[in-house]
Amino acid sequence: MNLYEKCTSDVAQILRGGTLFVLLVLQFPVLFPHFFGLLSHAASSKPSEWNAVKPRHLSLLKSAVQRSSGEQSDLWRPLTDQGWKPCIDPGNAPSIPEKSEGYIQVFLDGGLNQQRMGICDAVAVAKILNATLVVPYLEVNPVWQDSSSFVEIFDVDHFIDVLKDDVRIIKELPEKFSWSTREYYATAIRETRVKTAPVHASANWYLENVLPVLESFGIAAIAPFSHRLSFDHLPPEIQRLRCKVNFRALRFVPHVRELGDALVSRLRNPSWRNKEQNVDHLTDITNSHSRQEPGKFVVLHLRFDKDMAAHSACDFGGGKAEKLALAKYRQMIWQGRVLNSQFTDEELRSQGRCPLTPEEMGLLLAALGFDNNTRLYLASHKVYGGEARVSALRQVFPRMEDKRSLASSGERARIKGKASLLAAVDYYVSMHSDIFVSASPGNMHNALVGHRTFENMKTIRPNMALIGQIFLNKSLTWIEFQQKVGEGHVNRQGQIRLRKPKQSLYTYPAPDCMCHV
Structure with a gap:
């Protein structure tokens, strides 16, 4: 009996034991981590969900793959001074009282x-x-x-x-x-x-x-x-x-920063790797390439895991098997309490409520002006559909890298299997990139948008509603697609947005933590 069959069998026994227990597991996963793991694993991807997915935008994809080289100077140019600076250290702050209350x-x-x-x-x-x-x-x-x-x-x-x-x-x-x-x-x-x-x-x-x-x-x-x-x-x-x-x-531990620095160095100096070199036998390349002109790179945070895909209730082109698997997952984890499931895929997309697939993110970045020589770092924990889903993005950006391709197994050993440390490395690399792009809003997106705003760094925020509507138009030519994407993102590249009531301070640090000068 394989692991999937074992988990399914265990879950079946739990279900026979009563619905109340299952509800308790789902409501209080911290108290029942073992059983929550079984439920989650039983609802995880079956092999049929990981089959190759046909491109949903084949005509645009072909044009993107064949686009000409030549970096866009405007795209890579740093943000101009927007008249704001960090402002977090008051000059005459009161000292800490001698006695603590507890x-x-x-x-x-x-x-x-x-x-x-x-x-x-x-x-x-x-x-x-x-x-x-x-x-x-x-x-x-x-x-x-x-x-x-x-x-x-x-x-x-x-x-x-x-x-x-x-x-x-x-x-x-x-x-x-x-x-x-x-x-x-x-x-x-x-x-x-x-x-x-x-x-x-x-x-x-x-x-x-x-x-x-x-x-x-x-x-x-x-x-x-x-x-x-x-x-x-x-x-x-x-x-x-x-x-x-x-x-x-909040600074990460030294070994996370050291690994992050190594990845950034390799992204900026891509000749560190000989094409025939095995990534598991890497040597330190920092000194050997220190005299080279450092290159630029962009980080893409691709938030496309199974939780996101299922909760969105959108159609991602995986056919009946995928739709059924996501529907079952929704039912098991959220008991059908997903508001989006009452809308059609077209309605959800036109409202910008569908996470962008790797294919769609590749098309978006290409339309913005990133050419096929772009050094793209993929920050993602686990992509739903695996490499089959990522392949379209890799076609558009053949120089795409991630933690696995850039670091040796020895270098990754201390963070292997630790989601928080893996995310910490991605966060660190993202904060050292020339441009950061996030596929859809979430905690990682919000944290990095705020941090990069604080440091006046370029961050492209996809216009989800516009992109959803654009992708619904199957007759667009590549030139028309480029034009619409470009026009819709002119003011979404890191320009200061002042925090409004109820909005997060960590996403919008101005004006609370920044001064206008």
Whole structure:
């Protein structure tokens, strides 16, 4: 019996045991990680879903593959000075009070970038309460099963040092509070746990509901904590502190930065690799090519995993087998509670609610002016459909690279199988690219758009509604397609957009964390 059959058999036994248990597993995956894994694996791709997919835009694809070479100077030109600069260090900030009100713990779920935003909020809450923050606890992600801790992802000493004048931060609780653990709060109701924090809670909510717990017990554990601090009606110094954490204090561990630097060096100096050279026998090329003129490269964050594809309820050209598999997955994971499923594929696409496939992203980038010599780095955890789905993108950009093609197996060993560290490497490379493009909005997209805005770096944001409507027109010529894409993205290449009420500070750092000069 193979792994797929074993998982399917196990899930069948679970189902016979009662629907209630299945609902509990789906509702509280952290409490039942093993069974959630079985359900997810049983709903994962069968071989029929990984068959070669015919191009959906064959005529455009042929034109894109045959397009002429020659980099577009305007495309690669850095952003001009937009009159904004980072503004996060107030000159006369008040010092930390001598006495702390107690210890704050937070337990963060989600992937790397959701946890990143939670860390920033945790520092802000500690500041609001004049509390000592314990280095945040990162929950095991039920989908990716990554158990990496804060200190395995982020440089904890740098984190504490950068914020030492703003907030007290400790790596571990004192011995008298060592009982306050994730396991302690998972087994019963505890007076020191705060689990009623509303989404986007105000500063006053924490002063009224968490400060009394600190004053009574000396410690408060807040779980769940993701998205538990408002983006509005907070003092300017708190907003700037959140940005200081995000853009200055959160630095990846050295081995992630070293691998990221190696990948960036190889992207900028592509002659490092002899065509016949085996990637598993790489040697350090940094010095041997240091005198070369560094090349430019673009990062594409391709967010096209099975969760995204299924939840979108869109048709991606994989035929009946794919439609059935995605429908079953939707039913198992979300019990059919997917709003998009009541709309037709055409309606969803015209509204920009369908994630772009690798083929569509290749056509979009080609239409924007990236030629077939472009060095393209693919930042993606797992593409739904595998290489069969990616092949059209590779035809358009034959010099496409990723972590596997650029790094040896030895170099990848320390991040292998660890989704958060894999994402950290992609994040690092993305922040060092000349241009960043994301296939569709999400936590990675939002985090990088905000970070690159803060640093005034070029970032192309696809106009999803426009692109969806363009792809519905099957009669467009390549010239017409190029023209429509170009016109629709003139002002979507990193221009400053001021944050509006309720929008995330981490995606729109101006004007809260940037000054107009």
